[in-house]
Amino acid sequence: MRFALLTTLVAVGAFACGGGDRQADQSQTPAPPPADGAAGAAGPVVEVKMTGNGTNRAAFEPSSLTIAPGTTVRFINVSGGPHNIAFWPDSIPSGAAAPLAAGMPNTIDNLVGAFATQPNQTYDVSFANAPTGVYKGYCTPHLTLGMKIAITVQ
Numbered sequence: 275m276r277f278a279l280l281t282t283l284v285a286v287g288a289f290a291c292g293g294g295d296r297q298a299d300q301s302q303t304p305a306p307p308p309a310d311g312a313a314g315a316a317g318p319v320v321e322v323k324m325t326g327n328g329t330n331r332a333a334f335e336p337s338s339l340t341i342a343p344g345t346t347v348r349f350i351n352v353s354g355g356p357h358n359i360a361f362w363p364d365s366i367p368s369g370a371a372a373p374l375a376a377g378m379p380n381t382i383d384n385l386v387g388a389f390a391t392q393p394n395q396t397y398d399v400s401f402a403n404a405p406t407g408v409y410k411g412y413c414t415p416h417l418t419l420g421m422k423i424a425i426t427v428q
């Protein structure tokens with residue numbers, strides 16, 4: 275009799291713990307690992323959403339922004355991915371190629387960032403040491419849909 279009671283208590287306890295764990299998991303926002311594996315940005319961080327409907331519309335939001343030198347721009351895959359950020363080497367300030375490349379982790383080509391494939395996945399571009407001026411970029415899969423961005427450092 276005592277053994278049966280103990281078994282019941284253990285079973286109830288296990289069930290209660292399981293329910294608690296599930297609730298805790300649901301309350302936490304699923305956060306996939308960053309595409310760039312960055313440990314963290316040193317300067318200010320400005321977020322840019324990458325959105326789309328998966329067929330005929332895709333955009334950076336905002337598509338034009340002004341940042342201070344040393345800012346990190348965090349690109350977030352909100353919808354309609356995969357997205358990435360790539361810069362035209364002839365549409366960035368003089369002398370910007372090297373510091374910009376240094377601020378783009380896991381590039382898949384010159385000034386072409388890795389793809390963010392999962393919802394809420396991020397890709398950080400550090401503009402540390404990047405000269406002032408206008409940086410024009412695009413999303414490789416959605417360039418034909420006009421997914422472009424202009425970032426002004428000043």
Ligand SMILES: [Cu+2]
Pocket residue numbers: 324326332333355356357358413414415416421
């Ligand atoms: Cu895109």
